[in-house]
Amino acid sequence: MSHNITIQKTEKSRISSVDFNNIGFGKIFSDHMFLADWDGNAWTRPRIEPYANLSLSPATSAIHYGQAIFEGMKAFRSEGNVYLFRPRDNWRRLNISAERMVMPEVPEALFMEGLTSLIRLDQDWVPGSEGSALYIRPFMFATDDFIGVKPSEKYCFAIFTCPVGPYYSKPLRIKVEERYSRAAPGGVGFTKCAGNYGAAMYPTKLAQSEGFDQVLWTDPLTHTLVEETGTTNFFAVTNNCVITPNLHETMLAGITRDSVIKVLQKDGLTVEERPLTVTELKNLHTSGMLNELFISGTAATLINIEGFAHQGQYFDVLTTGNTAVSDKLRNSLDQIRHGKSEDIFGWIEKL
Ligand code: COI
Numbered sequence: 558m559s560h561n562i563t564i565q566k567t568e569k570s571r572i573s574s575v576d577f578n579n580i581g582f583g584k585i586f587s588d589h590m591f592l593a594d595w596d597g598n599a600w601t602r603p604r605i606e607p608y609a610n611l612s613l614s615p616a617t618s619a620i621h622y623g624q625a626i627f628e629g630m631k632a633f634r635s636e637g638n639v640y641l642f643r644p645r646d647n648w649r650r651l652n653i654s655a656e657r658m659v660m661p662e663v664p665e666a667l668f669m670e671g672l673t674s675l676i677r678l679d680q681d682w683v684p685g686s687e688g689s690a691l692y693i694r695p696f697m698f699a700t701d702d703f704i705g706v707k708p709s710e711k712y713c714f715a716i717f718t719c720p721v722g723p724y725y726s727k728p729l730r731i732k733v734e735e736r737y738s739r740a741a742p743g744g745v746g747f748t749k750c751a752g753n754y755g756a757a758m759y760p761t762k763l764a765q766s767e768g769f770d771q772v773l774w775t776d777p778l779t780h781t782l783v784e785e786t787g788t789t790n791f792f793a794v795t796n797n798c799v800i801t802p803n804l805h806e807t808m809l810a811g812i813t814r815d816s817v818i819k820v821l822q823k824d825g826l827t828v829e830e831r832p833l834t835v836t837e838l839k840n841l842h843t844s845g846m847l848n849e850l851f852i853s854g855t856a857a858t859l860i861n862i863e864g865f866a867h868q869g870q871y872f873d874v875l876t877t878g879n880t881a882v883s884d885k886l887r888n889s890l891d892q893i894r895h896g897k898s899e900d901i902f903g904w905i906e907k908l
Contacts (some may be wrong), residue, residue, distance in 0.1 A: 560603045562591075567607035577684055580720050582856065583692065587682040587718045591671040593711035594700070595661045604666060608717055609734050610754035614702035618709040624699035625751035630812075631854040632676055632718075632908070633693055634685040639908040642894050644672060648810045652750035659708040660697055667714070668695065673753050675716055676908055684720045690894075692721040692856065698751075724788070724856040726874055728863040729770040731786060731862070734740065734760055738777035739784070739807070744805035753809075757787050773865060775835065776808060777825060784834045789854035790814035793838060794882045795846050798827040811851040813890075820889050820901040826882070829831055835867055838843055842872045850874050850884040859887045 575585055586608050593603040617876060619625045633640045640856045648668040655662055676683070691838035695716045699709030710887040738761035740746020742866045757772070764772045765774065773791065774783040785791050785801050789809040789868040799821055804810050818828050827904055841847035863871040892898035898904055 560593075560600075560667050562603045562605060562670060562672070562674050564605045564737070565607065566678070572681055574665060575720070577686065577689075577720065579687065580722050581682065581896050582724045583719055585658035585719055587679040587691070587720065588652065589678050590715060590717040591675045593667060593671065594715045595714065595721050597710040599715065600661075600664070600667055602828075603671060605671075605755070606679060609795055611713075613700070614655075615703040615706050617699070618701045618703060619698035619751075621704055622699070622706055622757050623750065623752045624712075625707055626651065626658055626660065626698075627694060627749055628748075629692065629694060630849070631690040631855055631894070632683050633690050633894045633896075634683040635897060637679050638896060639676065639683050639691075640894060640896045641676070641815070641906040641908065643812050644669065644905045644906055645813075645899050647695065650749065650810065650812070651697070651711045652662060654750055655697065657745055657748045658750055660699070661712055663697065663714055664727045671714075673717055673908060674719065679718060680908065682720050684722075688858075690721060690726065692717070692719045694835035713732055721856075723858065724854075725770070725860045725893065728861040729786075729818070729852070730768065730863050730871075731771045732764040732767065732769040733771045733864045733865055733867040734764070734772040735780040736760070737772075738780075739774040741858075742806060744807065747804075747809060749809060754787075761787050769866065771831075781834050783835060783838060784808050785811075789860070790854035791818075792817065792849075792851050792853065792883075793841065794832065794878075795841055796848065798829050798880065800829045800831065800833050802833050803830040811854060813855055813858070816890060816893075817853045817859070819884060820886060821882075823901070824885070824889070839867060839872060842874065842877070845877070847874055848878040849880055849883050850878075851880075856861070859883060859890065 590608045630647045697714045700711045701709035771786045775783040863875045
């Protein structure tokens with residue numbers, strides 16, 4: 558089904574005021590945004606407007622009870638073309654989050670037409686320098702102005718974009734978290750709901766005050782199994798395979814995680830998706846078998862872990878290991894995302 562998107566263009570683009578050599582992450586917003594309203598029965602008024610503040614009632618349901626979900630995806634510029642990376646996987650995951658949070662499904666056509674119309678209009682905002690991309694933030698939130706606790710009847714689905722550089726600029730020091738939990742069995746850990754991130758801020762702040770960049774979450778019941786970091790999935794490269802924690806309901810199924818696994822397998826490496834204990838990680842390090850640790854995410858891309866701390870002991874991986882696997886992988890993913898190598902997985906959509 559085709560959606561009739563109305564387009565109101567900005568009268569004055571802000572693009573000339575942007576220093577594209579110094580964009581950072583997430584503070585610069587492109588000229589336009591896409592919006593659509595769920596009226597209780599259907600998605601209505603699909604539209605593109607100049608990027609601007611939203612006007613909301615103080616009683617807006619999402620603000621109080623957290624019916625708010627989002628996605629993170631990227632578009633890349635290469636030789637005059639713009640490529641979207643796996644947008645339909647983000648669409649699918651948005652709807653997985655929506656179902657768990659009792660929010661309406663966003664049809665594929667609405668998602669893709671809103672997305673491509675917006676990026677086409679703001680395509681000059683897609684940066685082309687190395688390590689940069691247009692970060693795309695689709696999101697949905699409950700808009701009833703009602704403070705009884707129940708699923709909202711009305712929702713807003715929106716997309717805005719930001720030209721971005723790297724989220725992290727150096728290898729990370731991470732702390733294995735054993736006191737706090739990101740998610741619980743039966744909870745919402747597998748969704749990309751806003752509350753998962755808000756709840757992680759306090760333990761992350763504590764870790765940062767101890768000199769770490771991020772927490773490495775462990776399973777909420779025993780705190781012995783590695784899960785993911787605050788912003789990414791997690792990989793360990795050993796002498797003979799790459800291990801990543803297997804997905805389950807307390808973890809987010811990263812689209813970059815899936816891409817990493819498929820590219821590694823294509824390159825002939827063995828990838829083990831299985832439970833990984835902190836003890837195994839430490840033993841691998843002690844026995845000289847742990848070559849690399851890296852993390853993967855849309856915003857973070859692929860970043861090496863300098864080392865990890867567990868119960869007051871720090872395990873430096875970067876000085877004892879190397880970055881051969883992650884370097885090659887980063888390069889392979891970059892080539893695919895920029896349309897420079899054959900898209901054998903069908904991940905790229907040219908704008
Ligand atoms: C992403 O990688 O897109 C995320 O949503 C994580 C967040 C740190 C920005």
